[in-house]
Amino acid sequence: MLHYDMFNQMDAPDVLIAVDRVNHLDVETMNWRCLLCCISQEKEEIRVKKSRDYPWEIYSIKELLHATNNFHNDNKIGEGGFGSVYRGHTSKGVEAIISNMVLQIAVKRLKAMSAKAEMEFAVEVEILGRVRHKNLLGLRGFYAGDDERLIVYDFMHNHSLITHLHGQLAADCLLDWPRRMSIAIGSAEGLAYLHHEVHPHIIHRDIKASNVLLDTNFEAKVADFGFAKLIPDGVTHLTTRVKGTLGYLAPEYAMWGKVSESCDVYSFGILLLEIISARKPLEKLPSGVKRDIVQWVTPYVQKGAFDRIADPRLKGKFDRAQLKSAVTIAMKCTDSNPENRPSMLEVVEWLKGGVVRTRKEVTNIEYMLEEEEGDDDTDTHFEGFRMAQSDIRRKWARSKRI
Numbered sequence: 001m002l003h004y005d006m007f008n009q010m011d012a013p014d015v016l017i018a019v020d021r022v023n024h025l026d027v028e029t030m031n032w033r034c035l036l037c038c039i040s041q042e043k044e045e046i047r048v049k050k051s052r053d054y055p056w057e058i059y060s061i062k063e064l065l066h067a068t069n070n071f072h073n074d075n076k077i078g079e080g081g082f083g084s085v086y087r088g089h090t091s092k093g094v095e096a097i098i099s100n101m102v103l104q105i106a107v108k109r110l111k112a113m114s115a116k117a118e119m120e121f122a123v124e125v126e127i128l129g130r131v132r133h134k135n136l137l138g139l140r141g142f143y144a145g146d147d148e149r150l151i152v153y154d155f156m157h158n159h160s161l162i163t164h165l166h167g168q169l170a171a172d173c174l175l176d177w178p179r180r181m182s183i184a185i186g187s188a189e190g191l192a193y194l195h196h197e198v199h200p201h202i203i204h205r206d207i208k209a210s211n212v213l214l215d216t217n218f219e220a221k222v223a224d225f226g227f228a229k230l231i232p233d234g235v236t237h238l239t240t241r242v243k244g245t246l247g248y249l250a251p252e253y254a255m256w257g258k259v260s261e262s263c264d265v266y267s268f269g270i271l272l273l274e275i276i277s278a279r280k281p282l283e284k285l286p287s288g289v290k291r292d293i294v295q296w297v298t299p300y301v302q303k304g305a306f307d308r309i310a311d312p313r314l315k316g317k318f319d320r321a322q323l324k325s326a327v328t329i330a331m332k333c334t335d336s337n338p339e340n341r342p343s344m345l346e347v348v349e350w351l352k353g354g355v356v357r358t359r360k361e362v363t364n365i366e367y368m369l370e371e372e373e374g375d376d377d378t379d380t381h382f383e384g385f386r387m388a389q390s391d392i393r394r395k396w397a398r399s400k401r402i
Contacts, residue, residue, distance in 0.1 A: 057141030057152070064088065064143055064150055068107055077159070080210075082120060082226055083110040087155060104155035105140060113147045120226035121149040127225035130198055135190030137213055137223035156221060158214035165209055165278045177318035179218055180275050184326070185351045186220030187212050191268060192344035194222075195261045201231040203259055206244045207267035208281075209274055229259060247281030247292060252338055262338040268347065269333025273297055276326055278311040294334050301331060326351065 067088030078085035088105045128139035143150040163169045194202040205227040213221040227243040250266035252258045273293045300308045306324050
């Protein structure tokens with residue numbers, strides 16, 4: 001049950017979605033939803049009955065202050081619009097007791113409470129309560145009381161993907177090609193699980209490199225479900241306020257607020273190009289024009305110059321057939337028409353398999369793109385460039401229906 005005072009500060013579509021979630025919860029969901037019982041007007045600490053089906057820890061504020069050294073700045077490992085993330089240590093939990101050891105945890109501390117922050121906290125804990133997958137960051141526990149909202153996760157020793165592509169680890173810990181493909185496949189499998197195995201289906205809405213965390217084995221864990229949406233059976237899309245990160249947003253979502261599973265597919269396509277090339281999703285040219293990663297990559301695809309797309313730091317150490325296939329998949333995911341984008345199940349199959357169909361399409365697409373030789377200047381103005389790109393993609397879409 002959500003705190004109904006929050007509805008007064010929500011847009012109408014979000015109110016309907018939130019009410020729909022309350023009205024359509026099944027019995028299993030209600031078992032764990034008691035973990036999120038309304039915070040009373042007196043702001044008392046949430047009191048919960050721990051379910052054997054959902055063995056999360058309900059931490060006290062004292063425990064988390066101790067774990068993070070009073071949220072000391074030295075323990076801060078991330079910061080964003082939602083708040084900050086801190087590293088901590090705890091001996092609480094079945095795993096710690098059995099192994100008789102102190103565990104590392106990550107604690108997300110939301111910023112000053114508001115209706116918006118309250119909703120994001122409720123949504124994230126709700127979503128995390130529904131998911132169980134090796135490629136999704138799981139919930140270890142939480143605290144909700146007074147003006148504090150804290151979510152506790154397992155600590156990811158290799159931080160986020162963005163630190164390896166663009167951040168402090170980019171030079172010190174270069175991701176080789178097999179590891180990049182493994183991360184791409186893991187992220188795709190996590191999304192496919194959200195879209196096709198969880199009921200109601202879940203749209204993440206904020207797929208990006210900083211929301212893909214890496215464990216000790218560099219296994220991808222999709223994280224941060226604060227913007228996620230539940231999609232009831234039979235609903236193809238919702239219209240809502242735009243959330244997410246520029247450079248990753250699907251056109252129909254950025255312009256009209258239409259959100260569907262294909263929006264996540266588009267964001268994943270951008271992420272895949274980012275993994276392959278180590279280019280940022282959006283960059284500012286010396287002329288002041290902003291160019292997205294699809295604009296940057298399209299001329300190379302047109303010319304069949306796939307080697308030019310790969311991260312130069314790899315120094316040619318990559319499988320060229322896999323590179324072509326992965327770039328092709330990414331271009332399909334970022335098709336401007338959401339109806340032409342593949343499902344995440346198809347993306348997983350193509351990334352994993354090198355299936356015959358995909359390899360044939362790579363050859364066919366290369367042939368078509370060669371017929372569309374464009375200007376050598378890759379700094380083309382955004383609008384004109386998009387028109388040429390859309391024409392190429394229309395031919396591409398027709399080939400997929402054959």
